[in-house]
Amino acid sequence: MNQFLLERGNELVTKIGEHIFISGVALILGILFAVPIGILLTRTKRTAAIVIGLTSALQTVPSLALLALMIPIFGVGKIPAIIALLIYSLLPILRNTYIGIKEVSSDYKDAAKGMGMTNVQSIFMVELPIAMPTIMAGIRLAAVYVIAWATLASYIGAGGLGDFIFSGLNNYQPDLIFAGTIPVTILALAADLLLGLLEKKLTPKALREAE
Secondary structure, three states: OHHHHHHHHHHHHHHHHHHHHHHHHHHHHHHHHHHHHHHHHHHOHHHHHHHHHHHHHHHOOOHHHHHHHHHHHHOOOHHHHHHHHHHHHHHHHHHHHHHHHHOOOHHHHHHHHHOOOOHHHHHHHHHHHHHHHHHHHHHHHHHHHHHHHHHHHHHHOOOOOHHHHHHHHHHOOHHHHHHHHHHHHHHHHHHHHHHHHHHHHHOOHHHHHHO
């Protein structure tokens, strides 16, 4: 392993950077799509079951099959990989946002209305802060999923640590397999830890103390 780091250390850093880029962009886009939709679904509950059911169905599509479907539309490279990972990130974030907002006590909502808050103000100043632990749990789960699944992006030329893993499997080179799997594991654990710290920062102090 030491010999590998000496010979291909720069390549390893590049692959880690590619992996972080693919995963990070997909996760951020997933948050930007799923959180507003999850909030909206709490206001239009008739469509909530349909949308969440559809998202759940997309989640069941095998990763390689979804990546293969991206190729005729977007070609190969990072863009189809990011879109596929974005799709996989939607369900946990969307579902947890919907559940978190929906389970906010009506007492808090009534109090917000009594203070003269608009619906939008109530969402951002009352409901989102209270639902934050549940939403962040979904984001943390999505982050781990995306980082793990990003290894498969290697199959469509998106780069990342999957290049090492599959090259090692194809050529039976354990050092390449370890060079891919160990950083992926560390990235997933680090992302979960950092998002956990962010969750504590975003959760209202009163809720943290209640826990």
